[in-house]
Amino acid sequence: MTTKISATEILKYLYKEVSEEEKRKFEEKLKNDAQFQEEFYSFLHLKKELDGLEKAPSEKSIQKILDFSKSFDLKKSIK
Amino acid sequence: MRKYKISDCELITKYKSGDEKAFETLLMRHKNKIYTTIFLIVKDAYVAEDLLQDTFIKAIKTIKTGRYNEEGKFLPWISRIAHNMAIDYFRKQKRYPTIVMEDGSNVFNTLEFAEEAVESLQIKSETHARLRQLIQKLPEAQKEVLMMRHYMQMSFQEIAEVTGVSINTALGRMRYALINLRKQMNQSNSNFTYDHKNLSNRNP
Numbered sequence: 317m318t319t320k321i322s323a324t325e326i327l328k329y330l331y332k333e334v335s336e337e338e339k340r341k342f343e344e345k346l347k348n349d350a351q352f353q354e355e356f357y358s359f360l361h362l363k364k365e366l367d368g369l370e371k372a373p374s375e376k377s378i379q380k381i382l383d384f385s386k387s388f389d390l391k392k393s394i395k
Numbered sequence: 396m397r398k399y400k401i402s403d404c405e406l407i408t409k410y411k412s413g414d415e416k417a418f419e420t421l422l423m424r425h426k427n428k429i430y431t432t433i434f435l436i437v438k439d440a441y442v443a444e445d446l447l448q449d450t451f452i453k454a455i456k457t458i459k460t461g462r463y464n465e466e467g468k469f470l471p472w473i474s475r476i477a478h479n480m481a482i483d484y485f486r487k488q489k490r491y492p493t494i495v496m497e498d499g500s501n502v503f504n505t506l507e508f509a510e511e512a513v514e515s516l517q518i519k520s521e522t523h524a525r526l527r528q529l530i531q532k533l534p535e536a537q538k539e540v541l542m543m544r545h546y547m548q549m550s551f552q553e554i555a556e557v558t559g560v561s562i563n564t565a566l567g568r569m570r571y572a573l574i575n576l577r578k579q580m581n582q583s584n585s586n587f588t589y590d591h592k593n594l595s596n597r598n599p
Contacts, residue, residue: 366526
């Protein structure tokens, strides 16, 4: 059973919101606590799945944005 | 967070002084995250493409007219523009009913995995489609935190400020979002395996 504290620790670690000291303590705990490891890898796996959901827009859209930026006339937009 | 040779802040400074290449780097760096954020809200690849363009057009105008003042935090800033545009679109769609597909999986398959085996591609694609559906089913508050943290790269503290809750609440919502997703994925995997076994048993 996950405690709220350990899940919060895992989230902060996974999303790199820990100080060097917290990071060191977390990694120490990870080495020595099998239940914590199980929980950690389960969250890590899910995070990787979420990373994999990332989609790419079409080249056409990207080109349109780049063209707009090049043609954007600052003087005209101020008038 | 990923470290780049040139920071977003430096790229924006260069862009402000007319360096279009700097903008291109910025765009290429963040386009997928922003597109994914929009796509997860509107669930339509074509609409997401349009809103992505609108988002960047707004950003271009803001930066080029000297109104950009969130140096160093480009991604959370532009992600919020994208998020607001997608929510606006979504609200309009709710007011004016249109034909909505229950399962948008036909527009999901645009990912490029050039060197992967077809079978592994198919499994990955199915897993992603299911995960996207499960994200949509999360309670709104959990979905919001998940998207802000994972795709918009906002810190838990920033999410807490934007959503008006404590950092512990933001972390708690993220925790429940991931636990719910994991639980649903596990259930879904069991059903998936069961369905496949049943199908293969039916065939001689």
